[in-house]
Amino acid sequence: MPQMHQKQPISAGIVVVAAGRGERAGASFEGPKQYRSIGGKPVIAHTLEMFRRWPSTTHIVVVIHPDDETLFANALSFVEDGADISTVHGGATRQQSVLAGLRALRGKDVTDVLIHDAVRPFFDLALLERIAEALSAGTPAVLPAIPVADTLKRSDENGAVVDTVPRTRLYAAQTPQSFKYNKILAAHEDAAAARKTDFTDDAAIAEWAGIPVKIVDGSVDNVKLTVKRDIAMADERLSLTALPDVRTGNGYDVHQLVPGDGVTLCGVFIPHDQTLKGHSDADVALHALTDALLATCGAGDIGDHFPPSDPQWKGAPSRIFIEHAAKIVRERGGTIMNADVSLIAEAPKVGPHRDEMRAKLSEFLGITIDRCSVKATTNETIGFVGRREGIAAIATATVVYRSL
Structure with a gap:
């Protein structure tokens, strides 16, 4: 051969x-x-x-x-x-x-x-x-x-x-x-x-x-x-009379919290007395943002590209998923303009890690850090988030596609 x-x-x-x-x-x-x-x-x-x-x-x-x-x-x-x-x-x-x-x-x-x-x-x-x-x-x-x-x-x-x-x-x-x-x-x-x-x-x-x-x-x-x-x-x-092809995608994900030593959010490990349960590293933020990016070009969702039934993704870092989605966007003529992630959790505190999370998003997506936003809020002790049973994430991505 x-x-x-x-x-x-x-x-x-x-x-x-x-x-x-x-x-x-x-x-x-x-x-x-x-x-x-x-x-x-x-x-x-x-x-x-x-x-x-x-x-x-x-x-x-x-x-x-x-x-x-x-x-x-x-x-x-x-x-x-x-x-x-x-x-x-x-x-x-x-x-x-x-x-x-x-x-x-x-x-x-x-x-x-x-x-x-x-x-x-x-x-x-x-x-x-x-x-x-x-x-x-x-x-x-x-x-x-x-x-x-x-x-x-x-x-x-x-x-x-x-x-x-x-x-x-x-x-x-x-x-x-x-x-x-x-x-x-x-x-x-x-x-x-x-x-x-x-x-x-x-x-x-x-x-x-x-x-x-x-x-x-x-x-x-x-x-x-x-x-x-x-x-x-x-x-x-390139006349300005042509309408720009600006698309916005949304993503949502949630993972259960179980006893452990920390959680990974936006690619950053935060020590904590719980961990997120999932087939990969359960980075709920990157999973939501992956779906948001794929949505801008109709490329399905994270489960289509990385099925949880596939053993090769067990414990995998979620940067693989987000970089794959960004590559698909670029191959289809898109330019990622910004990424915004909102985390909903009672704990751990996100604020001290926000800038490091933004830097990670900048690295994964190949865009400047000023185009990366990470926010966090609690659920006021209401529901599964309020009971510290899980963490949720909502993500939005804006992409400009090149008109032919």
Whole structure:
């Protein structure tokens, strides 16, 4: 039998190529096309925001033109949590600019790198997850591409058709083109040393260096903004007249209290003279929030994905469930905007642990802590909660889905 690669988590460095002048887009007071405004913010800001939302992103390097420092600083002001995005100056060609970006990632402990055109703002998290799946399986180079749909013709120097090119197994390449970091850096260094400057993309350099390149499904929306009309159409697509696809999900859960040494709530263990009874770690807060997230995209509930009858989940930490739900949301084009959990319990006291709980939610969901809320109340000694027989949780999640 063939040996299967064990999947490994990736630590992704991102190189965004933004040093071009974009002459085909025409002159504009806004500067090169990567700084033109679409949907109220610069093109490159949309691109950077998407990488910011991807949990596997560890470092982002943007390769800019030396003349564009002010333009980039303005664009970065539109990006939430963009302070740690670094820049490096590009070279005379795209190939030289990419090499500068790759060199800037040295010492950053990245295992893989995604190289992306700044003027492709309409890629999505689902595409990034397909790339990550291939990289984590050990694929050294991954190329997102879509099959060529148009009939292709070859002409002579006078523009006369010579023949029709069969389009079977022909693909249109996209970015981010993605690689094992050390392999593509070495290939770029070798190409520079050999004075090879005729490569049209990074996958071509990998091919030249003998690195196998695997195609994964690209996205028809992942278009490159090249001419002025492309930018106008992108702005129209992101027009504020379109209704945002904002969805809210609710979740409720309750677990019985039994004698024990403590409870786990929002991923935080709190010493107590009781514990929560359940098949997993019985984290009632994360269970309710998992249901709330799944509800935003009609993906069922926690029991559909993690049946209590399955022995593999016995004693499992509930962060597995919440991270799974967040991954489903992102694969379906959603951006988690906030998470709110209300705990209903007579004891233990939640207040002293609230900030740690919020930090855990921020970690599990990949969002900033100011978007995570944890509240608690008692049941005024009424009912099963009031009798300290159980703890209940109500959760609400708000997700914005990308309209196609």
